[in-house]
Amino acid sequence: xxxxxxTFSLSPRSKGCYLITDEVYDKVPQIxxxxxxxxxxxxxHTSAGLTLNENCDPDVRTDMDSALNRxxxxxxxxxxxxxxSDDMPGHVKSSVVGVSVSIPITNGRLNTxxxxxIYLCEFRTYRHTRRIVATLxxxxx
Numbered sequence: 628x629x630x631x632x633x634t635f636s637l638s639p640r641s642k643g644c645y646l647i648t649d650e651v652y653d654k655v656p657q658i659x660x661x662x663x664x665x666x667x668x669x670x671x672h673t674s675a676g677l678t679l680n681e682n683c684d685p686d687v688r689t690d691m692d693s694a695l696n697r698x699x700x701x702x703x704x705x706x707x708x709x710x711x712s713d714d715m716p717g718h719v720k721s722s723v724v725g726v727s728v729s730i731p732i733t734n735g736r737l738n739t740x741x742x743x744x745i746y747l748c749e750f751r752t753y754r755h756t757r758r759i760v761a762t763l764x765x766x767x768x
Contacts, residue, residue, distance in 0.1 A: 628764065628765065628766060629661075629664075629763070629764070629765065629766070629767050630762070630763070630764050631657050631762070631763045632760065632761065632762045632763070633654070633655060633657070633760075633761050634671075634758055634759070634760050634761070635654035635655070635758070635759055635761065636756050636757065636758050636759075637650060637747060637756065637757045637758075637759065638650070638756070639754040639755060639756045640747065640749045640754060640755070640757075641749065641751075641752060641753060641754045641755075642692070642713070642749055642750060642751060642752050643688065643689075643692050643748075643749055644680075644688040644689075644691045644692045644746050644747070644748045644749075645688065645746060645747045645748075645749065646682055646688065646744045646745070646746060647744075647745050647746065647747045648682065648737070648739075648744040648745045651666075651668065651737075651745055651759075651761070652737075654759075654761070655761045655763070657763055658732055658735060658736070658737065658763065659735040659736075660735065660767050660768060661732045661735060661763060661765045661766065661767055661768065662733075662734060662735070662765070662766050662767060662768045663731075663732065663733060663734075663765050663766050664731070664732040664763060664764055664765015664766060665729055665730070665731060665732065665763070665764050665765060666729070666730045666731075666732055666737060666761060666762070666763055667727065667728075667729045667730075667761070667762045667763075667764075668727060668728050668729075668730075668745070668759050668760075668761055669726060669727045669759065669760045669761075669762070670726040670727065670747075670757060670758075670759055671726075671757075671758045671759070671760060672721070672726070672755075672757055672758070673717070673718055673721050673726075674713075674714065674717030674718055674720075674721055674750050674751050674755075675717070675721060675726075675747060675748060675749050675750055675751070675755070675757050676720060676721050676723075676724030676725055676726055676746075676747075676748040676750070677724070677725065677726055677727060677728050677745065677746065677747060677748070677759075678724050678725065678728065678745075678746050678748060679728055679730070679739065679743045679744070679745060679746070680743065680744065680746050681742050681743075681744070682739075682742055682743055682744025683742055688746065691746070691748065692748070695720045695723070695724070695748065695750070696716075698719070698720065698723060699715075699716040699719035699720050699723070700716060701713055701716050702716075710751075711752075713750065713751050713752050714751075716750065717750035717751050720748065720750045721750060724748050728745065730745075732763070732765055734768075735768065
């Protein structure tokens, strides 16, 4: 069994849901070395999230962002607003979506379903660079 860990940054993005599967493959090329294993991705932020969802139709990403805005809208009804009106709604959405995903690795590829991709859900209006800790565990080829 082998363990590896790498921390990487994603390209800066503003509010929205983004498919980042290819970016993960680029930043974690070690995935190709594993016959069987797990990739665990942990986002080191409290106002963004990681999830698996539809990877084909970009309308799903737009609809996800709209749905999350209805769950935790911006407004003057939050006590915590240290970093602006999108700060607390970002924290709520991060808790709803979560900040980590675990994906099986099979023969050097992420073993996602046909239509699954990794999303970064950015909940802040201004562009942010986000860091992810990727931990790989498994049997190498």
